[in-house]
Amino acid sequence: MNRLFSIFIVGLFALLGAVFVFSCLNFIGCAVPGNSDGIPVYIYNYTYNIVNTYPHDRNAFTEGLVFEDDVLYEGTGRFGQSTLRRVELETGDILQIRELSDQFFGEGITIYENKIIQLTWRSNIGFVYDKNGFELLQEFNYSTEGWGITHDGERLIMSDGTSTLHFLDPQTFEEIGQLEVFDNDGPVTRLNELEYIQGEIYANVWQTDRVTRIAPGTGRVVGWVDLAGLLTAEDLSEPVDVLNGIAYDANTDRLFVTGKWWPKLFEIELVSPG
Numbered sequence: 001m002n003r004l005f006s007i008f009i010v011g012l013f014a015l016l017g018a019v020f021v022f023s024c025l026n027f028i029g030c031a032v033p034g035n036s037d038g039i040p041v042y043i044y045n046y047t048y049n050i051v052n053t054y055p056h057d058r059n060a061f062t063e064g065l066v067f068e069d070d071v072l073y074e075g076t077g078r079f080g081q082s083t084l085r086r087v088e089l090e091t092g093d094i095l096q097i098r099e100l101s102d103q104f105f106g107e108g109i110t111i112y113e114n115k116i117i118q119l120t121w122r123s124n125i126g127f128v129y130d131k132n133g134f135e136l137l138q139e140f141n142y143s144t145e146g147w148g149i150t151h152d153g154e155r156l157i158m159s160d161g162t163s164t165l166h167f168l169d170p171q172t173f174e175e176i177g178q179l180e181v182f183d184n185d186g187p188v189t190r191l192n193e194l195e196y197i198q199g200e201i202y203a204n205v206w207q208t209d210r211v212t213r214i215a216p217g218t219g220r221v222v223g224w225v226d227l228a229g230l231l232t233a234e235d236l237s238e239p240v241d242v243l244n245g246i247a248y249d250a251n252t253d254r255l256f257v258t259g260k261w262w263p264k265l266f267e268i269e270l271v272s273p274g
């Protein structure tokens, strides 16, 4: 009897294992049991379709990208070339521009309550501007490098080139929390430009064509987006740098991406697996 029971148990586990492997192979997303908090993790690999292609300034070393009120806002970097811009989507025309002082390397931008917040790379200084006139309203300090920034409506969310995201109070700019970002392989470093989209933090990973989708409550990566192949051979005939820049139009559910010195800005839709 005991032997029969043992055979039954072994057979049951073998069957469960086979079902698990079969599910992974067929649906790509694999529920992985045994994580520390016991919550299954679903990692999906998304691809994309190009919905629209728009011109983008080849001289813009894109570090921050936001869409609001039917126009793009863009922050650019490099010493001596850093700017804040308002840009017409359809033409790529610069409608308004503010140049940063030569000692600042501009980084990510976000818009919070009619104010534009712009980070700098290694100066530990952030700038706050009036959204309409680009007048400088305020400066604030932070202790890390400044890379990307977005917000969830209540908190600013900032990247610093590591796997750590920082939550800042949008009024005082004090740090009020941190988030360690990880997937099944461990910490996800080099998180760069950010965008908060429908309850997730999207971050492009520096020097890759990948965007990661992060659960804000846990830091867990819930999806990877592969954006390889956006630029054509002709686009690459002149120097371009890496993918950088995610913007989202919540009113029309449009997603935009571009890169540093890229000649094009793309509206894309994500294609989910299976």
Ligand SMILES: [Ca+2]
Residues within 6 Å of the ligand: 064, 065, 066, 149, 150, 193, 194, 195, 245, 246, 247
């Ligand atoms: Ca953004």
